[in-house]
Amino acid sequence: MGTIFDSWRITTAVIITILHIQAAIATKTAVFSGVEGESFTFRCEYPNGLTEKMKYLCIAECSSYLIMTDKHNRWETKGRFSMYDNTTGSFFIVRVDKLRLNDSATYSCGVDISFNPDYRSTIKLNVSQDNV
Numbered sequence: 001m002g003t004i005f006d007s008w009r010i011t012t013a014v015i016i017t018i019l020h021i022q023a024a025i026a027t028k029t030a031v032f033s034g035v036e037g038e039s040f041t042f043r044c045e046y047p048n049g050l051t052e053k054m055k056y057l058c059i060a061e062c063s064s065y066l067i068m069t070d071k072h073n074r075w076e077t078k079g080r081f082s083m084y085d086n087t088t089g090s091f092f093i094v095r096v097d098k099l100r101l102n103d104s105a106t107y108s109c110g111v112d113i114s115f116n117p118d119y120r121s122t123i124k125l126n127v128s129q130d131n132v
Helices: 002-026
Strands: 029-035 040-045 055-059 065-069 075-078 081-086 091-096 105-111 119-128
Touching (some): 055 081, 065 075, 065 081
Parallel strands (some): 029 119
Antiparallel strands (some): 040 091, 055 065, 055 105, 075 081, 081 091, 105 119
């Protein structure tokens, strides 16, 4: 009985370690700057095997989506946010129109993976006033 329990405990520890490593890899933060009133476009990459999954953009902890799509290779728009999922290149493009100062935030680009943690990358956007 002790051997089975020890084996289960080791297996659980390995799985948790792998999930922590995946989370650390998937949470690299890219920092970008934009100017108030202008449009801003950035790219979110994801692994090849996730092309058919739903993609989304949210603020940091993702209590709600700013935009999401399960459409591929075409633009989807919601308010000032637009998204294009390029399945050939395994990335999606996000465009934010008419940037506002309060758009300065940390965003998560995500791929919904059923029954597993989502694949996410992090974008930090700093919006400044036009100095002209």
